Amino acid sequence: xxxxxxxxxxxxxxxxxxxxxxxxxxxxxxxxxxxxxxxxxxxxxxxxxxxxxxxxxxxxxxxxxxxxxxxxxxxxxxxxxxxxxxxxxxxxxxxxxxxxxxxxxxxxx
Amino acid sequence: xxxxxxxxxxxxxxxxxxxxxxxxxxxxxxxxxxxxxxxxxxxxxxxxxxxxxxxxxxxxxxxxxxxxxxxxxxxxxxxxxxxxxxxxxxxxxxxxxxxxxxxxxxxxxxxxxx
Numbered sequence: 001x002x003x004x005x006x007x008x009x010x011x012x013x014x015x016x017x018x019x020x021x022x023x024x025x026x027x028x029x030x031x032x033x034x035x036x037x038x039x040x041x042x043x044x045x046x047x048x049x050x051x052x053x054x055x056x057x058x059x060x061x062x063x064x065x066x067x068x069x070x071x072x073x074x075x076x077x078x079x080x081x082x083x084x085x086x087x088x089x090x091x092x093x094x095x096x097x098x099x100x101x102x103x104x105x106x107x108x109x
Numbered sequence: 110x111x112x113x114x115x116x117x118x119x120x121x122x123x124x125x126x127x128x129x130x131x132x133x134x135x136x137x138x139x140x141x142x143x144x145x146x147x148x149x150x151x152x153x154x155x156x157x158x159x160x161x162x163x164x165x166x167x168x169x170x171x172x173x174x175x176x177x178x179x180x181x182x183x184x185x186x187x188x189x190x191x192x193x194x195x196x197x198x199x200x201x202x203x204x205x206x207x208x209x210x211x212x213x214x215x216x217x218x219x220x221x222x223x
Contacts, residue, residue, distance in 0.1 A: 032209055043113075043199045043214025044152070087151070091207050099144070099152035 004088045009104040018075040020103050022088030025069050033064060033071045036087040038102070044087060048073065075105075083107045111135050115200050115215035122190040122222045130185040130218050132200030138213070140203045141183035145169065145196040146217075152199065158183055159206050190222045 005023040012018045024033065032051050036044035048055060050062040050071070061074040075082055087102040116131045134141065142157035154167030158177040172194060174186040183202075187194060197219050201212040 032207075034211060036212075041217070043201070043217055044212075045214070046211035049209075049211060091209070097154075097212065101149060101151040 003098055004090055004100055006086075006088050006100065006103045008101065009106070011106045011108055012078055013108050014079055015077050018078050018082075018105060020073045020075075020086055020088075020105070021070055022073070023070050024088070024090045027068050027090050031068075031091045033062065033068075034089045034091075034097075035060070035062065035073045036089065036099075038085045038087065044099070047086075078105075078107050080107050080109065113200055113202055113213050113215035115198075115218050117218060118216070120218060120220050122187070122220065124190060124192060124222060126190050128187050128190065130187075130198055130200075130220070132183045132185065132215060133181050134183075134200075134202040134213070135181065136202065136213065137180060138202035138204055139180065140206045141177065142167070142201050142212075143173070143175065143183070143185045144199045144201065145194075146199060147196050155185065155198075157206070187220075192222045194220065195222045196220060 034049040035047050037047045038044040048060050048062045050064050052064050055062045063072045083106050085102040085104050087099050089097050113134045139160045143155040144152040146152045153169050155173050156167055156175040158164045161177050161180050164175050164177055177183050197217050199217050200215040203212045204210045
């Protein structure tokens with residue numbers, strides 16, 4: 001089961017770049033890495049997905065090394081509105097997605 | 110574009126009562142699922158469906174039933190509510206079961222069982 005490990009919480013000041021690293025040692029060959037964002041009282045929201053190297057969209061960048069045993073979500077110049085819980089997920093093959101406890105990011109003014 | 114719609118948003122039940130949480134999506138997604146979220150526990154999968162007429166159990170299925178008679182709807186039934194079922198429930202849908210296209214989540218139902 002390709003479960004993930006990520007920090008429980010992080011703090012950052014406004015305007016800084018935030019990098020959240022996720023470990024997924026048991027990732028399988030066909031698995032994709034997906035990150036979700038969850039604000040209080042809302043459902044998780046898909047923000048970015050990747051398989052290898054680097055993916056960038058309007059919200060974030062995702063860096064995946066060659067061995068794919070970890071990945072790093074990068075949020076450029078965070079604002080107060082980026083305060084949320086961020087989940088790193090890896091498809092578990094025959095099973096469904098596993099949501100751990102995520103990383104609670106707090107952006108400080 | 111409504112996406113995934115969950116009703117009700119809030120519900121209080123007495124122990125032993127039954128109820129149905131509704132979930133509907135208008136994206137023609139084949140895959141739908143129910144999660145519960147408890148403080149400090151992340152999201153845990155209750156039941157899922159890969160298409161109309163097909164359902165299966167997730168990580169924490171006890172005390173819940175589901176059915177999938179149409180592509181659009183995936184109701185979750187609590188048979189006899191217990192305080193341990195106090196939680197926030199999220200419905201999610203996707204084109205397929207895999208993570209390849211991401212899941213779309215509803216806004217949740219906050220359930221309290223007293």
